[in-house]
Amino acid sequence: MADIKKGLAGVVVDYTAISKVNPETNSLLYRGYPVQELAATQPFEAVAYLMWNGELPTEQQLADLRATERAHRALTPEVKQAIDLLPTSAHPMDEVRTAVSAIGATETAGITNVLDAVGTPEENLERSVRLFAALPAIVAYGQRRRRGEEAVEPRDDLDYAANFLWMTFGEEADPVVVDAFNRSMILYAEHSFNASTFTARVITSTLSDLYSAVVGAIGALKGPLHGGANEAVLHVFDEIGTADNVAPWLDEALAEKRKIMGFGHRVYKRGDSRVPTMKTALDTLVEHYDRPEVAALYDNLESEFVSRKGIYPNLDYPSGPAYNLMGFDTLTFTPLFVASRITGWTAHIIEQQGDNALIRPLSEYNGPDERHIEGYVPDAANLEAAERAEEAAG
Numbered sequence: 001m002a003d004i005k006k007g008l009a010g011v012v013v014d015y016t017a018i019s020k021v022n023p024e025t026n027s028l029l030y031r032g033y034p035v036q037e038l039a040a041t042q043p044f045e046a047v048a049y050l051m052w053n054g055e056l057p058t059e060q061q062l063a064d065l066r067a068t069e070r071a072h073r074a075l076t077p078e079v080k081q082a083i084d085l086l087p088t089s090a091h092p093m094d095e096v097r098t099a100v101s102a103i104g105a106t107e108t109a110g111i112t113n114v115l116d117a118v119g120t121p122e123e124n125l126e127r128s129v130r131l132f133a134a135l136p137a138i139v140a141y142g143q144r145r146r147r148g149e150e151a152v153e154p155r156d157d158l159d160y161a162a163n164f165l166w167m168t169f170g171e172e173a174d175p176v177v178v179d180a181f182n183r184s185m186i187l188y189a190e191h192s193f194n195a196s197t198f199t200a201r202v203i204t205s206t207l208s209d210l211y212s213a214v215v216g217a218i219g220a221l222k223g224p225l226h227g228g229a230n231e232a233v234l235h236v237f238d239e240i241g242t243a244d245n246v247a248p249w250l251d252e253a254l255a256e257k258r259k260i261m262g263f264g265h266r267v268y269k270r271g272d273s274r275v276p277t278m279k280t281a282l283d284t285l286v287e288h289y290d291r292p293e294v295a296a297l298y299d300n301l302e303s304e305f306v307s308r309k310g311i312y313p314n315l316d317y318p319s320g321p322a323y324n325l326m327g328f329d330t331l332t333f334t335p336l337f338v339a340s341r342i343t344g345w346t347a348h349i350i351e352q353q354g355d356n357a358l359i360r361p362l363s364e365y366n367g368p369d370e371r372h373i374e375g376y377v378p379d380a381a382n383l384e385a386a387e388r389a390e391e392a393a394g
């Protein structure tokens, strides 16, 4: 009997130089730098540069990346049209997935030989930067059109995080909010071989193109066991209502064997390395918006759940309420994760392309024993092949 590794738990499938998740020390390094240090000191654009190039940018390199990002910020008419074809009741992750697919079809138009689809490393780096630049307008427009509002043009005088908030809300955000948002983007950027990144690598391993890999990754991220959990956390908060309702709510939820969204992790079993940084950002927002009841509910649910189950919060737990306080609709939370994770995904796609092996594991068959269609007579070619196989097997 084969040794089945259900869910590939504990299986090491390849090397990566992009990030290191260490559950023993609860640490996360991007290209060697602790994520907490990056979140406290860097703009998201610099972390994106680090992800793709392996080093933090010099001033000039950062200025160049920012110039390219600004040049590709605006929603193009083609992408807007692709989004507008969808019902406003479509889930925004489906909207983002469709928009990226439309960008891919447009940018690779004219490549008719499938062997050329993969592109060169230089082309793929440029495609990555353009997707990174385009996603905020897509996410912001999604929220606005659901609210019946027009798209807001990007502002050239604002950095990535401030401009993202500007395009979403049509007003300049307070620096405290911009800082919390920038930190959240950095924390969400990369996490080794998580389900969506692995999906992107599987697609890339067939020599498909970068856009197809990103579209697949978006599909994987949508699920509530992965990125969709930040949206689900807000539903939990809405259900519970107030801090004093936590214990009775939890009694019922656990009796029904419900999974509590925003808790637990496949790799971290003693807490997620990113949570303290995001919790501090949430506390700053709670103070800024004067919403102590949010912190009370957060703290109560965390302590009740940890004491009963010994399962700790993951990054989606603090980021859900933080995005809610910033004014994002609950449905927009996972698309925000996409806008950040595009950096990690694309770095992994380029890494996979650089040292590729088709990803194709094995399975142990447990279906019915061999059986036959009555009256079927194999043709000569199949009879010959069966004889050859028997001979080879000895």
Ligand SMILES: CC(=O)SCCNC(=O)CCNC(=O)[C@H](O)C(C)(C)COP(=O)(O)OP(=O)(O)OC[C@H]1O[C@@H](n2cnc3c(N)ncnc32)[C@H](O)[C@@H]1OP(=O)(O)O
Residues within 6 Å of the ligand: 007, 224, 225, 226, 227, 229, 258, 259, 260, 261, 262, 263, 264, 265, 266, 267, 311, 314, 315, 316
């Ligand atoms: C950014 C991210 O993507 S982080 C992940 C976001 N996802 C979530 O927050 C969803 C909720 N959490 C979960 O479903 C899980 O913790 C996962 C899927 C993230 C990781 O789980 P796995 O490593 O596959 O462990 P698994 O789901 O088998 O859980 C092990 C045990 O802990 C329990 N458990 C794990 N997480 C939770 C939870 N959030 N609520 C209740 N019970 C839980 C399971 O029911 C299981 O119990 P059992 O052994 O009695 O059957």
Ligand SMILES: O=C([O-])CC(=O)C(=O)O
Residues within 6 Å of the ligand: 188, 190, 191, 193, 194, 195, 226, 265, 266, 267, 314, 315
């Ligand atoms: O690593 C994982 O399995 C999920 C996760 O936290 C992430 O992708 O950020």
